[in-house]
Amino acid sequence: MSDGQVFPHATGAALATVERHQESQDLVFYAGWFCPYVQRTWIALEERGIPYQYKEVNPYKKEKHFLAINPKGLVPAIEYKGQALYESLILSEFLEDAYPEYTPRLLPSDPFQKAQVRLQIDYIGKNVIPAFMRTVQAQQIEKQQEGLKDLYAGLKQVSERVKGPFFLGEEFSLADVALAPWVVRDYIVAEHRGYKREEVGGGWKEYAEHIEKRESVLKTTSESQHYDVIYGRYLRDEAQSEAAKAIRAGRPIP
Structure with a gap:
């Protein structure tokens, strides 16, 4: 290879x-x-x-x-x-x-809590992930800093809604699942774009640590050196994925 x-x-x-x-x-x-x-x-x-x-x-x-x-x-x-x-x-x-018989469920049965989870997921998709990707793909220092500022703001709003240790409290939900892969990959922006979890505030660092230590997250995560090859393309703004093209064009990520 x-x-x-x-x-x-x-x-x-x-x-x-x-x-x-x-x-x-x-x-x-x-x-x-x-x-x-x-x-x-x-x-x-x-x-x-x-x-x-x-x-x-x-x-x-x-x-x-x-x-x-x-x-x-x-x-x-x-x-x-x-x-x-x-x-x-x-x-x-x-x-x-x-698969209703398999537990734990990732969406709460309470309609209001379920709606809260879906609102959090919507916010993550519209604000956090695009800011993460803009920060990674940005080539100019000022654009990287602008992206990082947006990322910090998005993550802070996420963490301020967390009841702790997860979004709904003790219950791990789809709101946490929706964000977990980017928590796993945030070392990319830490190493290359100056990101620091502790600078987000609002309890983000503690929340992120709970997420990345979850067994289901650990069991689906590969060794970081192989992610590095893939994200190197994004860091150089050479990636041709649909997400990369959308960020480059200023469109929503499909």
């Missing part, structure tokens, strides 16, 4: 998880180990102990069968009893409905 290629499979704890999920199941999980959106759904699967078969999708050579499942060619996607679905948060909510 050259430095310009994505490592072909998960490593570390994530590889051990992949190896435990190779047997045929009703639910087939099409994934890319490196993708933060994939990790969202993967965390949900592991958190709830739902049986699934893991299948890695080669981002440079997508099989016809996978493209038939998701014409966008994006991971994550699933096949469930022969039917196809995609989009990370939709998949996570689908798992709540399709």
Whole structure:
């Protein structure tokens, strides 16, 4: 593998998880180990102990069968009893409905709390993740600082809503899942863009530490040196993913 290629499979704890999920199941999980959106759904699967078969999708050579499942060619996607679905948060909510007997649930039964979780997820998607990506892709110092300022502001608002140690208190929910992959990857902005968790304020550092130590998060995280190759492209603003193109064009991330 050259430095310009994505490592072909998960490593570390994530590889051990992949190896435990190779047997045929009703639910087939099409994934890319490196993708933060994939990790969202993967965390949900592991958190709830739902049986699934893991299948890695080669981002440079997508099989016809996978493209038939998701014409966008994006991971994550699933096949469930022969039917196809995609989009990370939709998949996570689908798992709540399709596997009600598996616990813990990631959406609370109380309607008001459920709405609060969905509002938090919406805020993360519209404010935190775009700021993270703008900060990573920015090439000019002033643009990096502008992105970092927005990232700090977004994360502070997130943390101020946290009841602790997780968003709903003791209960780990989809609001935490939605953000966890970027917590795992925040060392990228720390090493290259001057980000510091303690500078966010509002209890963010403590919240992030609880998130990254969650078993389901650890079990779906690969070794950092392999993320470095991928994020090097974003740091140089050379990435050609749909997310990178959207950030470059000033459009919402698809």
